[in-house]
Amino acid sequence: MAAFRAQGLAKRYGNVTALGGVDLEVGEGELVGLLGPNGAGKSTLVKIACGLVRASAGSAEVAGAPAGSATARASLGYLAELFRFPGWYNADELLALHQRLAGSEGGADERAELLDLVGLSEAKTRKVEDMSKGMQQRLGIAQSLVGKPRLLFLDEPTSALDPVGRRTVRSLLEELRRRGVSVLLNSHLLSEVELVCDRVVILSKGLVVAAGRTEELARPRGVEVDTDEGTKLFESARREDAPKIVADLVGAGQNVYGVRVLETTLEEIYLEAVEGETS
Numbered sequence: 217m218a219a220f221r222a223q224g225l226a227k228r229y230g231n232v233t234a235l236g237g238v239d240l241e242v243g244e245g246e247l248v249g250l251l252g253p254n255g256a257g258k259s260t261l262v263k264i265a266c267g268l269v270r271a272s273a274g275s276a277e278v279a280g281a282p283a284g285s286a287t288a289r290a291s292l293g294y295l296a297e298l299f300r301f302p303g304w305y306n307a308d309e310l311l312a313l314h315q316r317l318a319g320s321e322g323g324a325d326e327r328a329e330l331l332d333l334v335g336l337s338e339a340k341t342r343k344v345e346d347m348s349k350g351m352q353q354r355l356g357i358a359q360s361l362v363g364k365p366r367l368l369f370l371d372e373p374t375s376a377l378d379p380v381g382r383r384t385v386r387s388l389l390e391e392l393r394r395r396g397v398s399v400l401l402n403s404h405l406l407s408e409v410e411l412v413c414d415r416v417v418i419l420s421k422g423l424v425v426a427a428g429r430t431e432e433l434a435r436p437r438g439v440e441v442d443t444d445e446g447t448k449l450f451e452s453a454r455r456e457d458a459p460k461i462v463a464d465l466v467g468a469g470q471n472v473y474g475v476r477v478l479e480t481t482l483e484e485i486y487l488e489a490v491e492g493e494t495s
Contacts, residue, residue, distance in 0.1 A: 217280045219244055219291075219367040219398035220265060224274030226422075227260050234260040236422040237274060242367065245396040247389060249409035252419035253490055258402050261419075262369050265400075266294055279366050290319075293360035297372040297402075303345030307336055307355055310344065311362060320363040330358040334388060350381035357388060367398045374408050386412045410482040418489045426489040434479040441465060442474035 220242040227235040235257045242248045252258050263269040264276050267284025281287035301310055311327040320326060331337050334354040344352060353373060360368055373389075374382040382405075389399060389412050403409050409416060410430055418426040426433055439453040439461055450461055455477045462472050480488075 217244075218242060218277070219246070220276075220278055220400060222261065222265075222274065222276045225261065225264065225271055225276055226273040227257075227264065227269065228272045233422050235264075235271075238419070238422070238424055240417055240424065240427075242398045242400055244366070244398055245393050246415070247393050247399045247401060247413045249413035249416040250400055250402045250419070251404075251406070251409065251416055251486055255421075256419040256490070257422040258419055260422075262294075262371070262400070262402070265369065266292065290363065291365055292367045292369065293362070293365040294369045295356045295360040295371060295373060297375060299356050301344045301352070301355070301359075304343060306341045306343050307331060307347075307358075308340045310355065311358060314359050314362045318363040322363070326362070330361055333361070333391070334358045335384070350377050350384065353377060353381065353385060354388065357385070361392075361397075365397070367400070368392070369400050369402070371402045372404065373401070374403065374405060382408060406482045406486060416482065418486060420490045426485065430482050430485070431479075433485045434481075437478035437480060440476040440478055441472060444471040444473070 218241045220240070222238050222240040225235055225238040226233070238257070238261060250258050250261070260269060264271050265278060265283050267289055276283035278288035279291035281291065305313065308327055308331070311330060315322060315326065328337070331340055334357055336351060336354055336358065339347065339351060344355070347355065357370070357373065360370070374385050377385065386408065389401070392399060401409065401413060415427065415429050416433070417424055436454045438449055438451040439458050441448045441450070441461060443465060450457070453461060458475055458477060462475060465472055
């Protein structure tokens, strides 16, 4: 059973079409990057999945249950980009509050496990207002995991973090995948998505314009070889041509110091997919 499935999902606001019939699936333990410029329909899709907005057509399911139903809501966790927690709460109190809101009976054991998972065990009694941005971000992820949801919707979880903070969140996402938790990650940091996500789905004007693994969407751009005569580019070559290229160069008496198989980056794939749209 997929953690999340949308089929023909559409949403119209009067004459404005926010989603024009989206098919999307997130498998168990899969990290999927949801990309697209502002106004592409990403937020509308997440709101429908969370039960905050009704679809105009099509269907959305969370863990096999209709989006918005009590079963679906109990199976998902959500962290908004601009979340705000009461500054006077400490970490343990905040999780206890969200346990009550979610109806979780995990108690102190669940809170301790979640704080340990996000590396905040030592900050159990620290107030939110005294935490760094990175600590608050990790606490937000812990909050989204209250009640052991199967699926997480994370909106820009590494925004405003320094490189160390982003690496910490990436490691946390990889641990969640290992535990079988599925994640739909909305981010404008394409390099982060490329590093951690199994697949990407690119929305543009309410439609899926590209989907798949980065390596599946990438196009070859040739093979570049560093030799003692300089860098040579073989524009029409592919990965499987690299061994013969090197052998031919060595056979011709040249020293080879490096070989690079060139492919389009996720940024280039994204820009081509949404060409003509402004973000």
